[in-house]
Amino acid sequence: MKKRILALLLLIPLFARGAEVGLERVPEGGVQPQVVATRDGTLHLVYLKGDPRGGDVRYASKKAGAPEWSKPRTINSKAGSAVAMGTIRGAQIAVGKDESLHVVWNGPGGKNQPAALHYSRSLNRGASFENQRDLRSDTQGLDGGASIAASGKGEVFVVWHGAPAGAAPGEINRRVFILKSTDNGGTFSKPQIANADDPGVCACCSLKTFVSPGGELLTLYRAARSMGQRDIVLMTSTDGGATHQHRDVGPWAINMCPMSSASVVAAGAKTRAAWEAEGRVYTALLDATSEALAVSEEKARHPALAVNSRGETLVSWSIGTGWQKGGQLGWVVLDAAGKPTAERGVKAGVPVWGFSTAYAEGERFVILY
Template sequence: MTQRIAALLLLPLFTYGTEVVLERVPESGVQPQVVSTSDGTLHLVYLVGNPGGGDVHYVSKKAGASGWSAPRTINSTPASAVAMGTIRGAQIAVGKGDSLHVVWNGPGGKNQPAPLLYSRSVNGGGTFETQRDLRSGTQGLDGGASIAASGTGEVFVVWHGAPAGAAPGEINRRVFVLKSADNGGTFTKPKIANEDDPGVCACCSLKTFVSPGGELLTLYRAARSPEQRDITLMTSRDGGATFQRRNVGPWAIKACPMSSASVIATGGKTRGAWESEGRVYTALLDGTSEAVAVSGDKARHPALAVNARDETLVTWSEGTGWQKGGQLAWVVLDSAGKPTGSRGIKPGVPVWGFTNAYANGQTFVILY
């Protein structure tokens, strides 16, 4: 897969064509993640409180409803979620029977490794189970974990760290995969997915997803050398038993960009979005589609949504950084994946924040 830069003119404050609506996260929360279940209900998680040790809150909105439900705290141990760094917050996935599965990074301490925390709801968000630490003896949890689930009861938790006792350094980091075959009730021991291709960028998050065809797809930033930090697509076609990898987003940079990625199903296919060379790129993850830059410079943390016309919204942050907010920006792709005239930019991304989005019929809603 190659990359090319699509020249885009971002128009301030307004879009035309497909309607795009902006919505602030409830409670002035940050790092929103939203999914929908089979009945059209939206399920939103976000972080509130101290960035170094806050809480994961959950709200929902039934199809046709005008507002979100009252917030509920997911983490059973208070102040056990990290927002600092913008890439360690909660991730949510929908599993068998519209179950909800949530994973997030917890705060570490002196001589106390940061935990990898998980909770689930098997009653559509009515209640969440006591949080569990899934770190399983691995060390060096830094960049955020991700979670994916299927309708057949498989749940995958994917993160990067180091095996117990490994020497320091990014070259010794690995991608770990935990699998549950009983809808999150129990998990296997962590499996190293890139033993033959070591090196992961320490403070970048990754994104995992079960495709419409049942493949487990993971986008992560490799660090095979200090100067090369390419976005890598890792694929498993056998339920996490074996993995294949290929680079989709080259980036020669001698520092960790603290980046994130996004994946979504669209028209029976799977689309990804990621950051390379300070721009947001997107492409179908089919091995043949060309990646296109849809942003200007200093763009970060892309998110994707698909509407009833099979158009795709790509939204991202611009100018954000450590303890620094910025602007949100977006562009709508037509059903063929080409950028349209529906695009815009607006201030408002808070410190430690980024955007996410969902579709309401043909209208897109950007959460920030």
């Protein structure tokens, strides 16, 4: 009996209860939420609303500790210019110099009309947004969702995948493109290919870019070097996007496009990422020594991350969602050492074309879905 009690006591630290987790629906019944925080703790939220083939990017904010979001407003200056269909083409948002806000999203295509890559910014903390601009240039085949990152130095990076003008069809001819601004989104350079030495990108998967606490430009994307192998690749630039190094972090032998997405968040001085592989959500610190940890059951996808004031991490994901199919929400809290706690759950209600995002208020987490 004493041995049994001792064994149970030894297990307690491994399954210590994590932080409180609250659940909240996206305002207006919107889908594909993304949230960032500025230095004063204000939360800035974007999501899609309307026709999934051509809807609107909506914006709301909430000051630290406030009970409700502000009245939502439309960011896109051209009505119906955002695509929710497919789940991986929605808006992404980043905070830049002087708490400027930068938003990028996929626009709908049409007959002989390539899909657009739209961008807008706010230089007054979300009070107003500039008219949208199409940054696609002459690249073709925009499909999976684009991403955006910014630094406090006025750098803005827009990253997407497509094919160079005139390229032959096929995923092996797809490349990761980067646009860089050094004037806080006022102007952008010409698109530069970031993976010329490692071609092939999974067409209908989104990618995720992020400026790390140490100033590195990090990008996660799903490669398509062959039909049967679609690994998650970490692309790292230490010179402001001029050159890039690549390494695989999430292998997956699958002969189809999984329409996946990834998430990245600052975890103190380090960076944590989450992605889908083999039908489960994995997470790891993006350093040379950390191993990926599976934190979900099967049929999990579209992870989101948040870190609270105690250094704990919330990982949330969708369960069983698909084409024109909603599903469930799943989550787990990791302790400050990155180990799963007993704080985990599942809830129905993820809408069609929906997924979750998460944020922290002090020690507490909130999942928006």
